[in-house]
Amino acid sequence: MELFWQDIRRMTEADARLWFSETDGPRQQQLLRLRHPADRLRSLAGDHLARQAVAAQSGLTPGEVVLARTAQGKPYAVGLPVFFSISHSGSLVLCAADASPVGADIQLVGPVSARLIGRVCTQRELAWVTGGTVLPPQVADRSVLERFFTVWTEKEAWCKYTGEGLQGFFGTDTFALPENLSMLHFRHEDYAVALCRGR
Numbered sequence: 001m002e003l004f005w006q007d008i009r010r011m012t013e014a015d016a017r018l019w020f021s022e023t024d025g026p027r028q029q030q031l032l033r034l035r036h037p038a039d040r041l042r043s044l045a046g047d048h049l050a051r052q053a054v055a056a057q058s059g060l061t062p063g064e065v066v067l068a069r070t071a072q073g074k075p076y077a078v079g080l081p082v083f084f085s086i087s088h089s090g091s092l093v094l095c096a097a098d099a100s101p102v103g104a105d106i107q108l109v110g111p112v113s114a115r116l117i118g119r120v121c122t123q124r125e126l127a128w129v130t131g132g133t134v135l136p137p138q139v140a141d142r143s144v145l146e147r148f149f150t151v152w153t154e155k156e157a158w159c160k161y162t163g164e165g166l167q168g169f170f171g172t173d174t175f176a177l178p179e180n181l182s183m184l185h186f187r188h189e190d191y192a193v194a195l196c197r198g199r
Contacts, residue, residue: 001097011044114139
């Protein structure tokens with residue numbers, strides 16, 4: 001598996017124009033509909049990294065890589081046996097590429113509400129994240145946040161691995177994932193990262 005990174009703070013206007021020109025018409029329309037400039041930059045960077053990643057895995061040039069999306073919105077490389085997954089949070093964009101299906105997620109770690117933790121976590125996950133303690137309305141405890149973002153990123157990585165998108169996010173229990181999975185979790189700067197693939 002290879003990982004490709006882009007910090008949108010280091011993107012130039014020339015980068016954005018070039019990467020936009022590399023996308024097809026329908027994708028350009030999708031990008032133009034994004035309301036926030038940072039969302040557009042993150043999406044552009046994700047597409048660019050995907051072309052770079054697929055090219056590195058396939059031996060093609062990035063310009064030869066054609067990207068499309070499934071009905072569920074999962075991006076793929078047309079006609080190539082290369083799998084990739086894109087994720088972004090804050091200013092970082094990540095693309096993981098492999099010869100077999102892969103799911104990746106990245107989240108900027110920071111204070112969150114106890115309500116969000118309760119909404120994201122199953123009962124088993126909640127017990128692990130909180131250690132059985134009652135959380136304050138706003139959670140800043142580093143150990144709780146580390147466990148919470150481990151759960152969050154693993155859930156998203158799993159959903160992206162399956163290709164079902166985030167519709168199954170809240171129903172996923174990270175303690176009940178199939179045993180034939182490899183789930184790697186690590187920190188990258190201030191971000192939690194999870195990578196999911198089959199063994």
